[in-house]
Amino acid sequence: MPVRRIVGVLALVSTLAFGWLPASSAQAETNTFADAAFAARWERVDRPVAAGVVQRSWIWGPTPLTGGLTERYQESPDRTRLVQYFDKGRMELTHPEGDPSAEWFVTGGLLTRELVSGRIQIGDQLFLDAGRGASVPVAGDPDNPFPTYADLAWVVDRSQPDRTGQAATAVLSPEGWSERPDATEDPDVEFVRYITYTGPVGEPVGYNIPRAFWTFMTQPGLIWQGDHVVEADPVFDWLFVLGYPIADPFWVQVRVRGQPTWVLVQPFERRILTYTPSNPPGWRVEMGNIGQHYLRWRYAQTPPLSVDGDSAVYGLAPGTRSVYSSSSRLDETWQVSGPSTSFIAGSQLIVREELRGSSRWYTYWAVTEQGLALAGWERFTRAGTFIETVVFWPALAILAPDRLHEGQSWESTATYLSTRVGAHTITLRVSVDEQALVGTPYGVVPAWRLTFETSDPPTLVLSYLDSTLWFSPNLGIVQWTTDRYAAQLREFTLPS
Numbered sequence: 001m002p003v004r005r006i007v008g009v010l011a012l013v014s015t016l017a018f019g020w021l022p023a024s025s026a027q028a029e030t031n032t033f034a035d036a037a038f039a040a041r042w043e044r045v046d047r048p049v050a051a052g053v054v055q056r057s058w059i060w061g062p063t064p065l066t067g068g069l070t071e072r073y074q075e076s077p078d079r080t081r082l083v084q085y086f087d088k089g090r091m092e093l094t095h096p097e098g099d100p101s102a103e104w105f106v107t108g109g110l111l112t113r114e115l116v117s118g119r120i121q122i123g124d125q126l127f128l129d130a131g132r133g134a135s136v137p138v139a140g141d142p143d144n145p146f147p148t149y150a151d152l153a154w155v156v157d158r159s160q161p162d163r164t165g166q167a168a169t170a171v172l173s174p175e176g177w178s179e180r181p182d183a184t185e186d187p188d189v190e191f192v193r194y195i196t197y198t199g200p201v202g203e204p205v206g207y208n209i210p211r212a213f214w215t216f217m218t219q220p221g222l223i224w225q226g227d228h229v230v231e232a233d234p235v236f237d238w239l240f241v242l243g244y245p246i247a248d249p250f251w252v253q254v255r256v257r258g259q260p261t262w263v264l265v266q267p268f269e270r271r272i273l274t275y276t277p278s279n280p281p282g283w284r285v286e287m288g289n290i291g292q293h294y295l296r297w298r299y300a301q302t303p304p305l306s307v308d309g310d311s312a313v314y315g316l317a318p319g320t321r322s323v324y325s326s327s328s329r330l331d332e333t334w335q336v337s338g339p340s341t342s343f344i345a346g347s348q349l350i351v352r353e354e355l356r357g358s359s360r361w362y363t364y365w366a367v368t369e370q371g372l373a374l375a376g377w378e379r380f381t382r383a384g385t386f387i388e389t390v391v392f393w394p395a396l397a398i399l400a401p402d403r404l405h406e407g408q409s410w411e412s413t414a415t416y417l418s419t420r421v422g423a424h425t426i427t428l429r430v431s432v433d434e435q436a437l438v439g440t441p442y443g444v445v446p447a448w449r450l451t452f453e454t455s456d457p458p459t460l461v462l463s464y465l466d467s468t469l470w471f472s473p474n475l476g477i478v479q480w481t482t483d484r485y486a487a488q489l490r491e492f493t494l495p496s
Contacts, residue, residue: 034068034084037106038091045236047224054222055282059236061087065291070342074123074386080342083109085295088287089241089271103240108270110243111294115149116156116267118423120298128391130415131423134297139263139274139288140254146174147252147265149293156246156267159205162194163248168210168264172250180251180262186277188212188284189249189264197244207245212275213266216285217242243269301393301415302375304346307339311367313401315476316350319495322476324487325441332356332487340364344375344391356463358382363462371400376417377462391417396428399471404448408432416456427455428465438470440478441490447472447479458482 033039045059065085073081073094082093092107099105114120118130133150137143155172167184168191170177183189191208199205209217220233249266256263256276264275265288272288279286311317316336324332333355339348343364354361360380366373373395379387397412409431416426433449447470458466469480478489 031064031067031084033064034082034091035093035106037093037100038064038084041091041106042086043224045223048222048229053229056219056221056235057283057286058088059241059287060089060091061291065295066346069345071345072122072342072389074126083345085291087289087291089291090294103237108241108243109294110269111290112149112243112246112267112272113156113269115290115294115297116152118150120417122389122419126389126419128389128417128419129421129423130393130417134293136293136297137254138267138272138293139252139265140256140261141258144254146254147172149297152247152267155250157200157205158247159199159203160207160248162206163191163208164194166191166208168208168249168251170248170250172252172265183251188215188275188277195245208248209245209266210249210264210275212264212285213249213273216273242271242273249273249275299345302344302347302391302395304344305348305366305368307348307350307367309367309369309371311350311365313473314365314367314372314399315474315492316352316365316367316372317495318350320476321491321493322489323491325490326487327485328357330357331490343378347375349375355382359387360384361462365398366395371403372398373412374398374465388418388420390419392426393417396426398428398430399450401473404432404435406432406434416460418460421460425455426461429453433468436470438472438479440488442475442478442488442492445472445475445478447475 042060048054049056049058050062065087069083070080071083072079076094084091090109090111092109094107110121115134118133119127120130121127133153135148135150138147138149168189169179169181169183171180189210189212192211193209193214194206195209196204196206217238218234220231221235222229223232223235245266245268247267249264251262251264253260253262261276261278266273272290273285274288275285277284315322318336318338320336322334326332335353336350338351340351341348343349347366349364350367352363352365354363358381360382361377363377364375366375374392375395376391378389381387392414394414396414397410403410409429411427411429413425413427416424431451433451435446435448437444438447449468449470451468452465454461454465463482463485464477464480467480467482470478472478475492480487
Protein backbone atom coordinates (compact mmCIF):
# COMPACT_ATOMS: atom_id res chain seq x y z
CA MET A 1 0.00 0.00 0.00
CA PRO A 2 1.44 3.44 -0.89
CA VAL A 3 2.97 5.29 2.05
CA ARG A 4 0.76 8.31 1.34
CA ARG A 5 -2.34 6.19 1.92
CA ILE A 6 -0.92 4.66 5.09
CA VAL A 7 -0.30 8.09 6.58
CA GLY A 8 -3.69 9.29 5.38
CA VAL A 9 -5.62 6.79 7.49
CA LEU A 10 -4.06 7.90 10.75
CA ALA A 11 -6.67 9.01 13.24
CA LEU A 12 -4.13 10.71 15.47
CA VAL A 13 -1.55 13.32 14.65
CA SER A 14 1.40 13.67 17.00
CA THR A 15 2.72 17.07 17.94
CA LEU A 16 6.48 17.20 17.58
CA ALA A 17 8.24 17.73 20.86
CA PHE A 18 11.47 18.98 19.34
CA GLY A 19 11.53 22.33 17.57
CA TRP A 20 15.16 21.70 16.66
CA LEU A 21 14.48 18.74 14.35
CA PRO A 22 15.46 19.04 10.68
CA ALA A 23 13.33 21.57 8.85
CA SER A 24 12.13 18.93 6.41
CA SER A 25 10.45 17.06 9.25
CA ALA A 26 9.73 19.72 11.85
CA GLN A 27 7.63 21.79 9.47
CA ALA A 28 5.23 18.93 8.76
CA GLU A 29 2.42 18.01 11.14
CA THR A 30 2.80 14.38 10.18
CA ASN A 31 6.09 12.91 9.02
CA THR A 32 5.93 10.41 6.21
CA PHE A 33 7.72 7.10 6.49
CA ALA A 34 11.29 7.16 5.24
CA ASP A 35 11.05 3.70 3.69
CA ALA A 36 8.28 1.27 2.74
CA ALA A 37 9.83 -1.30 5.08
CA PHE A 38 9.49 1.17 7.98
CA ALA A 39 5.86 1.79 7.05
CA ALA A 40 5.16 -1.94 7.00
CA ARG A 41 6.67 -2.41 10.47
CA TRP A 42 4.55 0.39 11.91
CA GLU A 43 1.40 -0.58 10.04
CA ARG A 44 1.34 -4.16 11.34
CA VAL A 45 1.09 -3.28 15.03
CA ASP A 46 0.12 0.39 15.34
CA ARG A 47 -2.27 1.04 12.46
CA PRO A 48 -5.13 -0.76 14.29
CA VAL A 49 -4.43 1.43 17.35
CA ALA A 50 -4.35 4.63 15.27
CA ALA A 51 -7.61 3.67 13.57
CA GLY A 52 -9.30 3.03 16.94
CA VAL A 53 -9.91 -0.65 16.15
CA VAL A 54 -8.15 -1.82 19.34
CA GLN A 55 -7.43 -0.35 22.76
CA ARG A 56 -3.80 -1.06 23.53
CA SER A 57 -0.69 1.04 23.99
CA TRP A 58 1.63 1.97 21.13
CA ILE A 59 4.52 -0.20 20.03
CA TRP A 60 6.14 2.58 17.95
CA GLY A 61 3.89 5.61 18.34
CA PRO A 62 1.09 7.40 16.46
CA THR A 63 3.35 8.76 13.68
CA PRO A 64 7.06 9.00 12.93
CA LEU A 65 8.72 11.53 15.21
CA THR A 66 11.18 12.62 12.51
CA GLY A 67 11.62 12.33 8.80
CA GLY A 68 14.26 9.98 7.47
CA LEU A 69 17.74 10.71 8.78
CA THR A 70 21.13 9.30 7.82
CA GLU A 71 23.52 8.39 10.62
CA ARG A 72 27.06 7.09 10.58
CA TYR A 73 27.39 3.30 10.71
CA GLN A 74 30.67 1.66 9.79
CA GLU A 75 29.31 -1.52 8.18
CA SER A 76 26.62 0.17 6.06
CA PRO A 77 27.13 1.24 2.43
CA ASP A 78 29.15 4.49 2.37
CA ARG A 79 29.27 4.12 6.18
CA THR A 80 25.76 5.63 6.53
CA ARG A 81 22.40 4.08 7.26
CA LEU A 82 18.83 5.33 7.04
CA VAL A 83 17.07 5.72 10.40
CA GLN A 84 13.75 7.12 11.57
CA TYR A 85 12.73 7.97 15.12
CA PHE A 86 9.39 7.23 16.76
CA ASP A 87 8.17 8.03 20.27
CA LYS A 88 8.89 4.48 21.39
CA GLY A 89 12.01 3.58 19.40
CA ARG A 90 14.11 3.90 16.27
CA MET A 91 13.90 1.97 13.01
CA GLU A 92 17.15 1.33 11.12
CA LEU A 93 18.04 0.12 7.65
CA THR A 94 21.63 -0.96 8.14
CA HIS A 95 21.92 -3.30 5.14
CA PRO A 96 19.57 -2.02 2.41
CA GLU A 97 20.99 -4.61 0.01
CA GLY A 98 19.41 -7.38 2.09
CA ASP A 99 16.11 -9.21 1.70
CA PRO A 100 13.20 -6.83 2.53
CA SER A 101 11.06 -9.81 3.56
CA ALA A 102 13.58 -10.96 6.20
CA GLU A 103 12.58 -10.56 9.85
CA TRP A 104 15.63 -8.45 10.72
CA PHE A 105 15.82 -6.39 7.51
CA VAL A 106 14.59 -3.46 9.61
CA THR A 107 16.16 -3.33 13.06
CA GLY A 108 15.73 -1.29 16.22
CA GLY A 109 18.78 0.07 17.98
CA LEU A 110 20.02 -0.94 21.42
CA LEU A 111 18.83 2.45 22.64
CA THR A 112 18.61 1.55 26.33
CA ARG A 113 22.18 0.30 26.41
CA GLU A 114 23.41 3.44 24.66
CA LEU A 115 21.48 5.80 26.94
CA VAL A 116 22.60 4.01 30.10
CA SER A 117 26.27 3.66 29.11
CA GLY A 118 26.68 6.89 27.14
CA ARG A 119 28.30 4.93 24.31
CA ILE A 120 26.85 5.81 20.89
CA GLN A 121 27.10 2.86 18.54
CA ILE A 122 28.37 3.84 15.07
CA GLY A 123 29.49 0.37 13.97
CA ASP A 124 29.22 -3.26 14.97
CA GLN A 125 32.19 -2.79 17.29
CA LEU A 126 32.64 0.99 17.10
CA PHE A 127 31.39 3.48 19.69
CA LEU A 128 31.60 7.18 20.43
CA ASP A 129 32.08 7.50 24.18
CA ALA A 130 30.05 10.32 25.77
CA GLY A 131 31.58 9.63 29.18
CA ARG A 132 28.38 8.89 31.10
CA GLY A 133 24.77 7.98 30.52
CA ALA A 134 22.02 10.37 29.51
CA SER A 135 20.62 12.75 32.12
CA VAL A 136 17.14 12.13 30.71
CA PRO A 137 14.35 10.78 32.95
CA VAL A 138 13.33 7.19 32.25
CA ALA A 139 9.63 7.55 33.12
CA GLY A 140 6.96 10.11 33.87
CA ASP A 141 7.07 13.82 33.18
CA PRO A 142 10.09 15.13 31.24
CA ASP A 143 11.33 17.18 34.21
CA ASN A 144 11.48 14.28 36.68
CA PRO A 145 14.88 14.42 38.37
CA PHE A 146 15.08 10.65 39.02
CA PRO A 147 15.70 8.10 37.72
CA THR A 148 17.60 9.10 34.63
CA TYR A 149 19.22 6.62 32.27
CA ALA A 150 22.58 7.53 33.80
CA ASP A 151 21.19 6.46 37.21
CA LEU A 152 20.68 2.93 35.86
CA ALA A 153 24.37 2.33 35.13
CA TRP A 154 24.81 0.43 38.41
CA VAL A 155 21.45 -1.36 38.06
CA VAL A 156 21.76 -3.09 34.68
CA ASP A 157 23.74 -6.20 33.77
CA ARG A 158 23.63 -7.64 37.28
CA SER A 159 22.23 -11.13 36.87
CA GLN A 160 19.42 -12.06 39.29
CA PRO A 161 18.33 -15.41 40.75
CA ASP A 162 15.10 -17.06 39.61
CA ARG A 163 12.28 -15.54 41.71
CA THR A 164 9.34 -17.10 39.88
CA GLY A 165 6.25 -16.95 42.11
CA GLN A 166 7.53 -13.98 44.12
CA ALA A 167 6.43 -10.36 43.58
CA ALA A 168 8.25 -7.31 42.26
CA THR A 169 8.64 -5.22 45.40
CA ALA A 170 12.05 -3.55 44.95
CA VAL A 171 11.99 0.27 45.02
CA LEU A 172 14.72 2.42 43.49
CA SER A 173 15.17 5.92 44.88
CA PRO A 174 18.04 8.43 44.98
CA GLU A 175 18.94 6.98 48.37
CA GLY A 176 19.26 3.44 46.99
CA TRP A 177 17.16 0.28 47.29
CA SER A 178 14.16 -0.31 49.54
CA GLU A 179 11.04 -2.48 49.48
CA ARG A 180 7.35 -1.87 48.79
CA PRO A 181 5.57 -4.71 50.61
CA ASP A 182 2.06 -3.59 49.59
CA ALA A 183 2.93 -4.36 45.95
CA THR A 184 2.42 -8.06 46.71
CA GLU A 185 -1.35 -7.38 46.69
CA ASP A 186 -1.23 -6.83 42.91
CA PRO A 187 -1.25 -10.17 41.05
CA ASP A 188 0.14 -8.49 37.92
CA VAL A 189 3.54 -7.95 39.55
CA GLU A 190 4.10 -11.64 40.33
CA PHE A 191 7.15 -13.01 38.52
CA VAL A 192 5.97 -15.58 35.96
CA ARG A 193 8.98 -16.02 33.67
CA TYR A 194 12.73 -16.22 34.13
CA ILE A 195 14.68 -15.27 30.98
CA THR A 196 18.25 -16.52 30.61
CA TYR A 197 20.78 -15.75 27.89
CA THR A 198 24.49 -15.16 27.34
CA GLY A 199 25.39 -11.75 28.75
CA PRO A 200 27.48 -8.96 27.22
CA VAL A 201 30.82 -10.42 28.35
CA GLY A 202 29.96 -14.05 27.57
CA GLU A 203 28.61 -15.17 30.94
CA PRO A 204 25.11 -16.65 31.52
CA VAL A 205 22.66 -14.14 33.02
CA GLY A 206 19.00 -14.27 34.02
CA TYR A 207 16.20 -11.82 34.84
CA ASN A 208 12.62 -12.10 36.09
CA ILE A 209 9.53 -10.92 34.19
CA PRO A 210 6.30 -10.01 36.04
CA ARG A 211 2.89 -11.08 34.79
CA ALA A 212 1.92 -7.59 33.58
CA PHE A 213 4.94 -7.38 31.27
CA TRP A 214 4.87 -11.01 30.10
CA THR A 215 1.18 -10.72 29.22
CA PHE A 216 1.95 -7.57 27.21
CA MET A 217 5.00 -9.10 25.52
CA THR A 218 3.12 -12.21 24.39
CA GLN A 219 -0.39 -10.81 23.90
CA PRO A 220 -2.57 -11.95 20.99
CA GLY A 221 -4.62 -9.34 19.17
CA LEU A 222 -5.46 -7.55 15.97
CA ILE A 223 -2.77 -6.56 13.49
CA TRP A 224 -2.95 -4.98 10.05
CA GLN A 225 -2.24 -7.35 7.21
CA GLY A 226 -2.77 -6.56 3.53
CA ASP A 227 -5.77 -4.23 3.55
CA HIS A 228 -7.59 -5.37 6.70
CA VAL A 229 -7.12 -6.43 10.32
CA VAL A 230 -6.55 -10.04 11.33
CA GLU A 231 -5.89 -11.90 14.58
CA ALA A 232 -2.27 -12.66 15.44
CA ASP A 233 -0.72 -14.54 18.33
CA PRO A 234 1.45 -12.87 19.42
CA VAL A 235 0.99 -9.31 18.16
CA PHE A 236 4.78 -8.81 18.00
CA ASP A 237 8.04 -10.67 18.52
CA TRP A 238 9.16 -9.39 21.90
CA LEU A 239 12.82 -10.22 21.31
CA PHE A 240 12.86 -8.20 18.08
CA VAL A 241 11.11 -5.20 19.63
CA LEU A 242 12.50 -5.17 23.17
CA GLY A 243 15.69 -7.18 23.13
CA TYR A 244 16.61 -9.13 26.23
CA PRO A 245 15.89 -7.81 29.75
CA ILE A 246 18.97 -6.26 31.35
CA ALA A 247 17.64 -5.86 34.90
CA ASP A 248 14.81 -7.03 37.12
CA PRO A 249 11.86 -4.59 37.36
CA PHE A 250 11.77 -1.97 40.10
CA TRP A 251 9.28 0.55 41.40
CA VAL A 252 9.90 4.28 41.20
CA GLN A 253 7.73 7.14 42.36
CA VAL A 254 7.67 9.79 39.66
CA ARG A 255 5.44 12.65 38.61
CA VAL A 256 2.96 11.72 35.88
CA ARG A 257 1.07 14.79 34.66
CA GLY A 258 2.32 16.52 37.80
CA GLN A 259 1.02 13.90 40.25
CA PRO A 260 3.25 11.53 42.30
CA THR A 261 2.65 8.07 40.83
CA TRP A 262 4.02 4.58 41.41
CA VAL A 263 5.42 3.09 38.21
CA LEU A 264 7.06 -0.31 37.74
CA VAL A 265 10.00 -0.04 35.32
CA GLN A 266 11.97 -2.77 33.56
CA PRO A 267 14.84 -1.98 31.17
CA PHE A 268 15.40 -4.15 28.10
CA GLU A 269 18.21 -3.78 25.59
CA ARG A 270 16.11 -1.78 23.11
CA ARG A 271 13.17 -0.43 25.10
CA ILE A 272 11.84 0.38 28.55
CA LEU A 273 8.58 -1.20 29.76
CA THR A 274 6.46 0.57 32.38
CA TYR A 275 3.47 -0.64 34.38
CA THR A 276 1.26 2.05 35.93
CA PRO A 277 -1.59 0.39 37.89
CA SER A 278 -3.52 3.67 38.04
CA ASN A 279 -3.77 3.89 34.23
CA PRO A 280 -6.93 2.73 32.43
CA PRO A 281 -7.02 -0.85 31.12
CA GLY A 282 -5.12 -1.28 27.87
CA TRP A 283 -2.66 1.44 28.84
CA ARG A 284 -1.31 0.15 32.13
CA VAL A 285 1.69 -1.40 30.38
CA GLU A 286 3.43 0.93 27.94
CA MET A 287 6.67 1.25 26.05
CA GLY A 288 8.67 4.15 27.46
CA ASN A 289 9.27 7.09 25.13
CA ILE A 290 12.82 5.99 24.50
CA GLY A 291 12.86 7.23 20.90
CA GLN A 292 12.11 10.74 22.16
CA HIS A 293 14.64 10.36 24.95
CA TYR A 294 17.45 9.16 22.71
CA LEU A 295 16.82 11.85 20.11
CA ARG A 296 16.90 14.52 22.80
CA TRP A 297 20.14 13.20 24.27
CA ARG A 298 22.08 12.63 21.07
CA TYR A 299 21.08 15.76 19.15
CA ALA A 300 20.11 18.42 21.71
CA GLN A 301 23.65 19.81 21.61
CA THR A 302 24.02 19.43 17.85
CA PRO A 303 20.81 20.84 16.39
CA PRO A 304 20.56 20.44 12.62
CA LEU A 305 22.10 23.28 10.64
CA SER A 306 21.88 24.34 7.02
CA VAL A 307 24.64 26.07 5.09
CA ASP A 308 23.20 29.56 5.33
CA GLY A 309 26.43 31.54 5.60
CA ASP A 310 29.05 32.47 3.01
CA SER A 311 31.29 29.41 2.91
CA ALA A 312 33.55 31.08 0.31
CA VAL A 313 34.78 33.66 2.83
CA TYR A 314 36.43 30.81 4.78
CA GLY A 315 37.91 29.19 1.66
CA LEU A 316 35.28 26.46 2.01
CA ALA A 317 33.25 26.79 -1.17
CA PRO A 318 32.64 23.24 -2.43
CA GLY A 319 35.15 22.46 -5.15
CA THR A 320 37.91 24.63 -3.65
CA ARG A 321 41.38 23.09 -3.61
CA SER A 322 44.32 24.34 -1.54
CA VAL A 323 47.90 23.07 -1.55
CA TYR A 324 50.32 23.90 1.28
CA SER A 325 54.10 23.64 1.40
CA SER A 326 55.17 22.36 4.78
CA SER A 327 58.25 22.06 6.95
CA SER A 328 58.01 18.27 6.61
CA ARG A 329 58.82 18.69 2.89
CA LEU A 330 55.54 16.99 2.05
CA ASP A 331 52.76 19.07 0.57
CA GLU A 332 49.35 19.10 2.21
CA THR A 333 46.33 19.14 -0.09
CA TRP A 334 42.88 20.24 1.02
CA GLN A 335 39.85 19.51 -1.16
CA VAL A 336 36.41 20.87 -0.21
CA SER A 337 33.17 19.03 -0.96
CA GLY A 338 29.70 18.82 0.49
CA PRO A 339 27.44 19.43 2.05
CA SER A 340 27.20 16.17 4.01
CA THR A 341 24.06 15.29 6.00
CA SER A 342 25.24 12.11 7.71
CA PHE A 343 28.10 13.14 10.00
CA ILE A 344 25.56 14.91 12.24
CA ALA A 345 22.12 13.66 11.18
CA GLY A 346 20.04 16.44 9.66
CA SER A 347 22.86 18.98 9.47
CA GLN A 348 24.38 20.19 6.24
CA LEU A 349 28.12 20.32 6.89
CA ILE A 350 30.89 21.35 4.53
CA VAL A 351 33.47 18.55 4.17
CA ARG A 352 37.17 19.20 3.71
CA GLU A 353 39.46 16.31 2.82
CA GLU A 354 42.93 17.05 4.18
CA LEU A 355 45.82 14.90 2.96
CA ARG A 356 48.64 15.28 5.43
CA GLY A 357 51.62 12.97 5.78
CA SER A 358 50.39 9.39 6.00
CA SER A 359 46.87 10.40 7.07
CA ARG A 360 43.65 11.38 5.34
CA TRP A 361 41.42 13.63 7.44
CA TYR A 362 37.81 14.57 6.73
CA THR A 363 36.86 17.64 8.73
CA TYR A 364 33.22 18.75 9.03
CA TRP A 365 32.34 22.44 9.20
CA ALA A 366 29.13 24.24 10.07
CA VAL A 367 28.86 27.47 8.07
CA THR A 368 26.08 29.77 9.28
CA GLU A 369 25.37 33.49 9.47
CA GLN A 370 26.91 33.38 12.97
CA GLY A 371 30.23 32.14 11.66
CA LEU A 372 32.29 28.99 11.26
CA ALA A 373 32.21 26.03 13.66
CA LEU A 374 33.99 22.67 13.65
CA ALA A 375 31.65 19.70 14.19
CA GLY A 376 34.40 17.06 14.22
CA TRP A 377 36.49 14.86 11.96
CA GLU A 378 37.18 11.37 10.71
CA ARG A 379 40.70 10.10 10.21
CA PHE A 380 41.96 7.35 7.90
CA THR A 381 45.27 6.14 6.58
CA ARG A 382 45.99 7.24 3.01
CA ALA A 383 45.11 3.70 1.97
CA GLY A 384 41.62 4.16 3.48
CA THR A 385 41.91 2.22 6.75
CA PHE A 386 39.73 3.81 9.43
CA ILE A 387 41.53 5.31 12.44
CA GLU A 388 39.18 7.55 14.43
CA THR A 389 35.99 9.60 14.58
CA VAL A 390 35.74 12.73 16.74
CA VAL A 391 32.51 14.67 17.37
CA PHE A 392 32.14 17.88 19.37
CA TRP A 393 29.05 18.47 21.55
CA PRO A 394 28.37 21.29 20.56
CA ALA A 395 30.45 22.30 17.53
CA LEU A 396 33.51 24.41 18.41
CA ALA A 397 33.14 28.07 17.41
CA ILE A 398 36.14 28.82 15.20
CA LEU A 399 35.61 32.20 13.59
CA ALA A 400 33.00 34.90 13.08
CA PRO A 401 33.66 37.72 10.59
CA ASP A 402 32.24 40.38 12.92
CA ARG A 403 34.91 39.45 15.50
CA LEU A 404 37.87 40.15 13.25
CA HIS A 405 39.12 43.14 15.23
CA GLU A 406 42.49 43.45 16.91
CA GLY A 407 42.29 42.49 20.58
CA GLN A 408 39.11 40.42 20.21
CA SER A 409 39.08 36.95 21.78
CA TRP A 410 36.55 34.24 22.53
CA GLU A 411 36.31 30.79 24.02
CA SER A 412 34.31 27.77 22.95
CA THR A 413 33.78 24.73 25.15
CA ALA A 414 32.48 21.33 24.06
CA THR A 415 32.50 17.67 25.00
CA TYR A 416 35.08 15.78 22.95
CA LEU A 417 33.61 12.44 21.85
CA SER A 418 35.99 9.98 20.26
CA THR A 419 36.15 6.36 19.16
CA ARG A 420 39.70 6.17 20.60
CA VAL A 421 39.78 8.10 23.88
CA GLY A 422 37.34 8.81 26.68
CA ALA A 423 34.97 11.73 26.57
CA HIS A 424 36.24 14.94 28.11
CA THR A 425 35.71 18.68 28.03
CA ILE A 426 37.76 20.68 25.57
CA THR A 427 38.09 24.46 25.50
CA LEU A 428 39.29 26.38 22.47
CA ARG A 429 40.49 29.97 22.92
CA VAL A 430 40.87 32.19 19.88
CA SER A 431 42.61 35.58 19.97
CA VAL A 432 42.80 38.14 17.16
CA ASP A 433 46.31 39.57 17.26
CA GLU A 434 46.74 41.87 14.27
CA GLN A 435 46.14 42.39 10.59
CA ALA A 436 49.19 42.30 8.33
CA LEU A 437 50.46 41.47 4.87
CA VAL A 438 51.73 37.89 4.81
CA GLY A 439 54.15 36.52 2.26
CA THR A 440 53.48 32.97 1.07
CA PRO A 441 54.52 30.95 -1.99
CA TYR A 442 51.04 31.77 -3.31
CA GLY A 443 51.76 35.48 -2.99
CA VAL A 444 51.52 38.35 -0.53
CA VAL A 445 48.03 38.54 0.95
CA PRO A 446 46.33 40.60 3.68
CA ALA A 447 45.51 38.37 6.61
CA TRP A 448 44.57 38.35 10.25
CA ARG A 449 46.97 36.72 12.68
CA LEU A 450 45.04 34.50 15.10
CA THR A 451 46.24 32.51 18.08
CA PHE A 452 44.48 29.19 18.67
CA GLU A 453 44.96 27.39 21.98
CA THR A 454 43.17 24.28 23.22
CA SER A 455 43.05 22.55 26.58
CA ASP A 456 43.88 19.24 24.89
CA PRO A 457 47.33 17.80 24.17
CA PRO A 458 48.43 18.51 20.58
CA THR A 459 48.32 14.78 19.82
CA LEU A 460 44.52 14.81 20.14
CA VAL A 461 43.66 17.84 18.02
CA LEU A 462 44.26 19.11 14.51
CA SER A 463 47.57 20.91 14.24
CA TYR A 464 45.95 24.24 13.33
CA LEU A 465 43.81 24.14 16.50
CA ASP A 466 46.95 24.73 18.57
CA SER A 467 48.92 27.21 16.52
CA THR A 468 49.44 30.72 15.30
CA LEU A 469 47.70 31.02 11.96
CA TRP A 470 46.96 33.66 9.37
CA PHE A 471 43.45 33.86 7.99
CA SER A 472 42.69 35.73 4.79
CA PRO A 473 39.04 36.27 3.82
CA ASN A 474 38.10 34.31 0.68
CA LEU A 475 41.29 32.23 0.91
CA GLY A 476 40.92 30.77 4.38
CA ILE A 477 44.08 29.68 6.21
CA VAL A 478 47.15 30.89 4.33
CA GLN A 479 49.80 29.98 6.92
CA TRP A 480 50.15 28.35 10.30
CA THR A 481 52.97 27.50 12.67
CA THR A 482 53.31 25.31 15.75
CA ASP A 483 56.31 24.39 17.89
CA ARG A 484 57.09 21.55 15.48
CA TYR A 485 55.42 22.35 12.20
CA ALA A 486 54.80 25.10 9.68
CA ALA A 487 52.79 25.29 6.46
CA GLN A 488 52.16 27.99 3.84
CA LEU A 489 49.62 28.27 1.05
CA ARG A 490 51.20 27.46 -2.30
CA GLU A 491 48.22 26.96 -4.60
CA PHE A 492 44.58 27.95 -4.36
CA THR A 493 41.99 26.89 -6.93
CA LEU A 494 38.40 28.07 -6.91
CA PRO A 495 35.59 25.76 -8.03
CA SER A 496 34.97 25.90 -11.75
